Amino acid sequence: MSFIDFNEIVKEAWRAYDPTRTIITITDISAKVSTNHVYRVTFKDGNIIIAKLSYFGKYEHFVEDHSIINSLSNNLPDPFENFLARSLIKENSLFVHRHTDDVIDAWVVFYRPIKIKRKLPKRLNEDQIQKLAKEFARFHKACHTIRNTLPPSSKTLKVDVEHLLEIMRTDSGQHEFRMHHEQIEKHCNLFLENVDKLDANNLDTIPVFVDWNIGNFSVNPQFKLFSRWDYDWFRMSSRMIDFYFFARISSDVGDRTVFSYDVDPLMEDRFIVFLKAYHKEYPLTETEIRFLKEAYRFFILNYVVKYGKYFFHEIFATKLQQEAYERYLPLLDKKFDPEPLLNALHL
Structure with missing residues (x-):
């Protein structure tokens, strides 16, 4: 694949979401075994959001899956009401940005950061x-x-x-x-x-x-x-x-x-x-x-x-x-x- 500036796609997605808030840094926090792209986006005011970028499969399936996940995250009852990271909403619907050019068709969704407690031990008793x-x-x-x-x-x-x-x-x-x-x-x-x-x-x-x-x-x-x-x-x-x-x-x-x-x-x-x-x-x-x-x-x-x-x-x-x-x-x-x-x- 030709060189693609994924950070620029994330910036473009954020401008479509809320151009009034300035991004200071974008840090790649993707898993090392995966081809998926996940970024920590830090703003001038110190706040942080997570961006997920994907470009394989179908755009319609990407939107469908994330719409279901976001609904699930809001509908799960106690004690799981805060278990899943929630996506950002614009107006009344899930925000998904689609970037297309001659090289790539890519889609970005934003998540609110979620707190992490303990990872499981490598071997359980x-x-x-x-x-x-x-x-x-x-x-x-x-x-x-x-x-x-x-x-x-x-x-x-x-x-x-x-x-x-x-x-x-x-x-x-x-x-x-x-x-x-x-x-x-x-x-x-x-x-x-x-x-x-x-x-x-x-x-x-x-x-x-x-x-x-x-x-x-x-x-x-x-x-x-x-x-x-x-x-x-x-x-x-x-x-x-x-x-x-x-x-x-x-x-x-x-x-x-x-x-x-x-x-x-x-x-x-x-x-x-x-x-x-x-x-x-x-x-x-x-x-x-x-x-x-x-x-x-x-x-x-x-x-x-x-x-x-x-x-x-x-x-x-x-x-x-x-x-x-x-x-x-x-x-x-x-x-x-x-x-x-x-x-x-x-x-």
């Missing part, structure tokens, strides 16, 4: 796993309570998987996936078939954030959820889409700088500890547990295979995609067994 499981259960329950008050979403798991199949039929897709076309197509079709067999399309749909990496949220000293600020993978879907990252948080391996997305955390005893605590607070169903395999398959197909080059810097994307073809997808049906999880929950 069993008591911490149980406390966090109950918190996630309560958060999901709150999201379920207000789900019908949110703007509509056009994205579904089925639509995203069918979109990947469409991409592979294009000339660019034939080139990009030429070595793995048959494998990807097989797993897309398996996903669609198994979702139908499970009747998973009828599972309740709630707001899910998918990427519960320990760098994306904070907790208080009692392990209550305190704040969340990263929304890159947000969608409306089954709550089970969140559970692979819950398993990673619970994993005996703990958080690592060099990471992979193997299915193994879903089969750990420590994840069963998490599930039992979550289930006690907000019961799961047999269909949801059986759907976990397809939720993981979707995660690999959509966020690693299809969009990996957008969500991760090239070195990470290449590594994760190669592992997807060599391990994640071919070993999934051998490694994932829902029976130990169902037995632990007496389902």
Whole structure:
């Protein structure tokens, strides 16, 4: 990509929002593994806001997602009413600035800064796993309570998987996936078939954030959820889409700088500890547990295979995609067994 002055795009967006307030500095605070752009904007009066800039996907989906998130942040009940960072509003609607030129079509949304308490330790003990499981259960329950008050979403798991199949039929897709076309197509079709067999399309749909990496949220000293600020993978879907990252948080391996997305955390005893605590607070169903395999398959197909080059810097994307073809997808049906999880929950 040609040189693009992203700071200038952020300044242009702010001028469209409120030209009377002068920007002093713009600091890039983006995650080091991601291609997304996040900035801390400091004004002459000392106040600060956060700017998020994106340029992949569709502008309409960007606006749709952030409209849902902003509504969610305002509608969540106690104790989560201040959990999510809120976007800036202009007049009566969410403010989104669209910048277009010969090189890029980019979109900017502004957030109010959110307070951060404690990041999770890199490895949790069993008591911490149980406390966090109950918190996630309560958060999901709150999201379920207000789900019908949110703007509509056009994205579904089925639509995203069918979109990947469409991409592979294009000339660019034939080139990009030429070595793995048959494998990807097989797993897309398996996903669609198994979702139908499970009747998973009828599972309740709630707001899910998918990427519960320990760098994306904070907790208080009692392990209550305190704040969340990263929304890159947000969608409306089954709550089970969140559970692979819950398993990673619970994993005996703990958080690592060099990471992979193997299915193994879903089969750990420590994840069963998490599930039992979550289930006690907000019961799961047999269909949801059986759907976990397809939720993981979707995660690999959509966020690693299809969009990996957008969500991760090239070195990470290449590594994760190669592992997807060599391990994640071919070993999934051998490694994932829902029976130990169902037995632990007496389902």
